[in-house]
Amino acid sequence: SGTSMASPHVAGIAAFIAGTGSFTPAQLTAQMEAMAIRDVVKDSVSSHGDLASVLPAGTPAPTPTPPPTISPAPTTCDLIVVNILTDKYPGETSWSIVNKCTGKEIQRVNGYGSKSTDKKWESECINQGNYEFTIKDSWGDGICCGYGRGSVSVSYNGKEYPHKGDFGEEWTKTFGSCEPVTPSPTESPTHEPTGTPTSPTPKPTGNPTRSPTKIPTSNPTESPTSHPTTNPSDSPTKSPTNNPTESPTSNPTESPTSQPTTNPTDSPTKSPTNNPTESPTNNPTE
DSSP states (O other): OOHHHHHHHHHHHHHHHHTTSOOOHHHHHHHHHHHSBTTOOOOSSOSSOOBOOSSOTTOOOOOOOOOOOOOOOOOOOBOEEEEEEOOSOGGGEEEEEEETTTTEEEEEEEOOSSTTOEEEEEOOSBOOOEEEEEEEETTSSTTEETTEEOEEEEEETTEEEEEOSOOTTEEEEEEEOSSOOOOOOOOOSSOOOSSOOOOOOOOOSSOOOOOOOOOOSSOOOOOSOOOOSSOOOOOOOOSOSSOOOOSOSSOOOOOOOOOOSSOOOOOOOOOOSSOOOOOOSSOOOO
């Protein structure tokens, strides 16, 4: 009946609509019906032909995008360039180019009119092919070096094939291929390793070292020795049993004895009563 496919389809559309706002189940159902594409389901078991969609009502189903147009492969285009320096007898020189794949001659020159002159011919875009270039000298002495210093060069797709001109009667050069040229794929990555990658380091040759040494064979030493057998010494001796000795029994002795009873002795005796004796009466003896 397709229910297994329709259920996730409808559930996904319902989740999409529910994410755009707040809806009750009835509002969500009404919104889905409003957005459905009308009359596109054509079978006998469907009750209606509407298709649930996230497009607004009335929007036509999108037109499938056409596949991209593949451009044709570019046409292979070849280019040929001929450069000639004529000698002193340019009328003796002729050359031609022939496509050997088709047998068609694409270019011919029968003689030049200017002595010791550079001449150039360049093809337009031509089809890929196997081309043969031939230059001739009707006298048979080439274009170098008895009667001038002529030379010739032909290039194909940028690759040059020069000749100094002493070819005698003719010189021919072939280039190109009739087989389609397929571009070479890009080179592969760098070469594989020259040697076998080193293997992982070997596993340990032996088991890991043993576990640490056994636990101690005996319990730790006993707890500290028992508490002191006696209490600490008595508290300090009592305060002195006797109070300090009494204060001095008597006051200090009486004040010093009375002042001296007499005044000091009289003042010094009077000055001498008599004047000094007179000076000597007589002069000293001779």
